[in-house]
Amino acid sequence: MNRKTHTLYMIGGSADQTVVLTRLLDNLPDRSWQMGTADSADLLLVDVDSVYGHMDWLKAQSTGRPVAAVSSGDAHSAEYHLRKPFTVTALASLLADVAARVPARGIPAPRHVANAVEPAVATPAAAPARPAPAPPAVVEPPKAAVPPPVAVPAVPQTLIDLLGSEGQPGKRWRLRHDGLPPLVLDGSHQLAYSQDVSLKALSPWCTQALTAVKLEQLDATTLVPATRNLASLPYARLSWLAHLLGSNGQLEEQLDPLGRYKLARWPQSEREFPKHFRIATAMMKAHATVEEIAEASGSPAADVANFINAYNASGHIEIESAARDAGSDQRRSGLFGRNR
Known part of the structure; x- marks a missing residue:
């Protein structure tokens, strides 16, 4: 009988997707995976096509556990990817890659009962009965130290959250939204980039909630092509405009x-x-x-x-x-x- 040694959990997906995943897990040749809970799963699957997919993706990455992007298209920046609709072959390939990096937890074998009673041995009638030997002392293994809970950073909700003194210092973001030109934020150099950096052109970004924005984190390598041919302005000027327009009077x-x-x-x-x-x-x-x-x-x-x-x-x-x-x-x- 194969033991369940790993767990996974789906974030942002529908109930139907969870049912399909459960059925596929039951049909895998390797029966070592099963559905788990969000706080303890070895692998988190995030549906990045959902309304809050990108926010869920950033939050899941902060847990330090393996995260796989679930989408109907390509997920170029994701280390692990599961394409929709799900297939047994694709799921098995993903789980094999993750299992190679995540140690199996297994099921502990039952402990030997140290104070089991030995069967009595008959002695001659004339010989006095000897007292039974005292059972060996049971030594409890030391308890493993429980690590403190990992603080999950607050999810940014507005442009002010990304620009403020506590707003992701040193990080780089690209913001996309239908009808607006892309906006790139370079926290390492305190610069913002866009096709038009006039206050009128940037004003819609200052009133737009980030829950409806495609938010992509960049690194030093991807920043260069993302800002090529774009104009720039200091963070301080964009921050001034965001505070001016972001509080609705x-x-x-x-x-x-x-x-x-x-x-x-x-x-x-x-x-x-x-x-x-x-x-x-x-x-x-x-x-x-x-x-x-x-x-x-x-x-x-x-x-x-x-x-x-x-x-x-x-x-x-x-x-x-x-x-x-x-x-x-x-x-x-x-x-x-x-x-x-």
Whole structure:
């Protein structure tokens, strides 16, 4: 009887695909593979043709286990590939390649019971019965240390996630989406590449959720042909635009909605956004809330919030937090203060 020594798990596939895989495993000459669970499977199969296929692919690769791309076409960047529709021959070839690199776990043989009772041996009646020998002490094997859980990096959701201070430093990405020119990000040199690097052309990328984007990680070799004949611009400029357009008129989560904001220095003016001149003029005078800046500049509060998001990302904004000021007022009204 062949033992099941390896397991696999399907991510992003349909229930029908899982049923087909199970049946094919039962028909393989080598019966050492079976379906397992996502957290312990030796091999992860990811349907990269699904809606979240590329996000699932990046997350699966971070586990450190073998990952096979499941697709109806070619998967040129994948080490392992299983083409749809599945066949016994293709599945057997894939599993043989993976099994050669993954050690078989097997099924442990039953342990010998150390304190089994030996059958009694008859002795002459005149001879006194000897006490049975004490059973040998059972020595438990040392417990294997349990490795700490591996932290799975957060999946990037917006362009800000890829450009920010915690956004994949040093990594290189190519972004594709229907109707938009490809965008290449080179984190190692803090440069972005596209056919047109004007703010108007790049604006749709700043409002596009990455869940609908084909996201491909590049290396130093593939970066060169991917950026050939493309124009470039600094990360800082694209980051400014992403923060300006990516929050839909609301202050970003880390900014205090009741805080007071002021420009530390005059920013670079962008002709595509003429309203920014009035907002910048109002914010050069003194710290003020979003509503106060909107009233002083004659601009909508949503435009002011977007302006603050963008120039805070570029280091132009001074902030007086309302929560911090409230704490200071509370301390002043303590033991030596006066409450009116």
